[in-house]
Amino acid sequence: MDKSNEQVITRRTFIQYMGFLAAEMALVGGCAPSASKEGKKIIVLGFDGMDPIIAREMMDGHQLPHFNKLKRSGAYTALRTTWPPQSPVAWSSFATSLNPGGHAIHDFLSRDPQTYLPRISMAEVAPPTRTLSLGKWKIPLGGPEVHSLRKGEPFWDAVAKHDIPATVLWVPVTFPPSREVNMLSGLGTPDLLGTQGTFSFYTTQQIEDTRDTGGRVLPITPDDDRFIAFIEGPPNSFRSEDVPMKIPFTVRVDERKKQAVFEIQGEHYTLRVGQWAPWIRLRFEMLPTVSLYGICRFYLKSVHPALSLYVTPLNIDPENPSLPISNPEDYAGELVRKFGLFYTQGMPEDTWALNERRLDEKEFMQIVDTVMSVRARILMHEVERLRSGLLAAVFTSSDRIQHMLWRYTDPESPAYDPDEVRYWGMEIRNFYRRMDALLGRVMKRMRPDTTLIVLSDHGFAPYRRSVNLNTWLLRNDFMRLRRGGKESAEFFDDVDWGRTRAYALGMNSVYLNLAGREGHGIVQRGTDADRTAEELFKAMAGMRDPSTGRPVVYAAVRTRDVYGTTLTQDAPDVIVGYDRGFRASWHTALGAAPEAVFEDNTSKWSGDHCMCPQIVPGVLFANRQVSTSSPHIMDVAPTVLALLGVKVPPAMQGKKLFG
Secondary structure (H helix, E strand, C coil): CCCCCCCCCCCCEEEEEECEECCCCCCCCCCCCCCCCCCEEEEEEEEECCCCHHHHHHHHHHCCHHHHHHHCCCEEEEEEECCCCCCCHHHHHHHHCCHHHHHHCCCCCCCCCCCEEECCCCCEEEEEEEEECCCHHHHHHHHCCCCCCCCCCHHHHHCCCCCCCCCEECCCCCCCCCCCEEEECCCCCCCCCCCCHHHEECCCCCCCCCCCCCCCEEECCCEEEEEEEEEEEEEEEEEEEECEEEEEEEHHHECCCCCEEEEEECEEEEEEEECCCCCCCEEEEECCEEEEEECEEEEEEEECCEEEEECCEEEECCCCCCCEEECCCHHHHHHHHCCCCCCCCCCCCHHHHCCCCCHHHEEEEEEEEEEEHHHHHHHHHHHHCCCEEEEEEECHHHHHHHHHHHHCCCCCCCCCCCCHHHCCCCHHHHHHHHHHHHHHHHHCCCCCEEEEEEEECCCCEEEEEECHHHHHHHHCCCCCCCHHCCEEEECCCCCCCHHCCCEEEEEEEECCCCCCCCCCCCCCCHHHHHHHHHHHHHHHHHCEECCCCCHHHEEEEEEHHHCCCCCCCCCEEEEEEEECCEEEEHHHHHHHCCCEEEEEECCCEECCCCCCCCCEEEEEEECCCCCCCCCCCHHHHHHHHHHHCCCCCCCCCCEEEEE
16 A cells, blocks of 8 residues: 555544544654663563462462462462452552552543543543634644543653663553553553444344444445445544545455455455454545554455454554554554554453354454464563563453353353353363463563562452342432433433432442532532441342342442542442442443343353452462562552662552562
8 A cells, every 4th residue: 555645644633532532632752662781670460350269270280380380489379459350440550559549540431420421431532622614624723632541650650760661561551651661552542433442243134233332233235246335434533524434345255165355445355254354454534645544354254144244443553553552652663563463452352242242252262362472472572672670561361251251161150051161161271371371481581580570450250140230229219210210221311310319330330429529419528428328338238139139249338438538529439349240230331220120141241350359359479479468459569669779659559569
């Protein structure tokens, strides 16, 4: 594709962010790792969701030799996690050594207290405040901003300020990337549409409901001897109308050979059924000399009786990034030139496509394998380059696999399928073996005087029953609906705020409808709020699953009691720690109140950790003895700083792990 006569948008673009925001921004520069002399070296390796029970059982069974070796030479223990034990919350505490009251990441979702509407908690894209309209065109005036919503200084920035080299790979809540260190951003990095990952599924089959969660179903229309479809991108930031840019592609099917030939922007790809295309670079023309670039992969699922094609979310092109995904800006491009194109989206493993049955388990695992293979190569490249300073990397596929395949290990799961267990029942443990093999490669290649810390942010547990917490609040007189209704749609569609005292949003969060904070608050601060919270605790303590009589809530806490008194208006008032087997429903996450309080979880997303932190602790390994008892994930940051000779900031709440 000839780009010599056009300006590639690498510094400004216009995107939707979670369907609400549009923005363009200036990319930032940074500093590559310096070629320093040998010095103190620390590797911090994270495996999201690695569970201490599974790890211990497999180590006892001699199935994880390198974790066992690390345990014998240094330390192994469970690692306390955050209230709530969610990945963006816990990894933010890992980074800053602050509890969520300090770093202000409380849940996957937060809410606008004035409108009660949800928003992504990790990062914000602020659009330009003014534009110049010229008929059908518009020109942004002024500079928009993209910034992290996490507060507090991450320990790698403190390291870099002392001229110590630092490289940070895929740690959650690092979008946009730090300007201080060598970095690839992790969870929270959007796709080209500005969402956390929107797949596309094209089919000639007639489908009534095209509103897949996390994706969209799009038609393929016949045209003589071929089919025509369109890749839908973000809106054109230079056009007045808010209409997605589109790239046409054609498909010619050969049913006899069970294959199809795709033509898109002058390139041809021949795929057999069950085959993935290589990364395809897409060019969305915004002006005759201005283009926006993304990348995607095609997967041909079937050609008969219906033509079906899965397309990954449109990832930001790492060589021509429209948003900052690495620091320095060309770091991602440097890695492409060494290892080829790769997923830049913060959550590349497409769990929603599997949940919506657009992909099956085999196809989902092929994505996982692609992600892990490239990221392992990048990690080893950085391990071999480490002469001094810090290397921190987090692998998230371990979390995604357990979310999606836990049902094969749990006969009590409503989604348990005994006929499929022989195929997928060992896949989680197989992945633990893969983590062990990667750990072995790191231990073999790292220099002997390197300190190695391995951890997870939380463990895992079965997710068998969904709790529609807003429905429970409605049944227990904490919430009211207009016109005497019995249920409400997403985004609190029918809630009567003038009579509502509490509402739930996200996975673990309950908010009081406080006067002066919420848009239509009625609960007065002080005695009234305390009384309402106590009523909630008492009622939750008695919550039982009617099908089994089991308690649903292991513990609920007042946020100020676990975070301290310095709280922003984004903080929930109550955190619900569900008991093992229970979790807030997806309806709860988006502010809905369906008819039933409890539902069987029959989805493929069958394992989880959004429960009580005591139920799902993480793991901690090190090649040194740990001197503190009951370590917490906040302890890693001050430990790294102390080892590198950097003064630990007084704001950090963790303790040093090593004496």
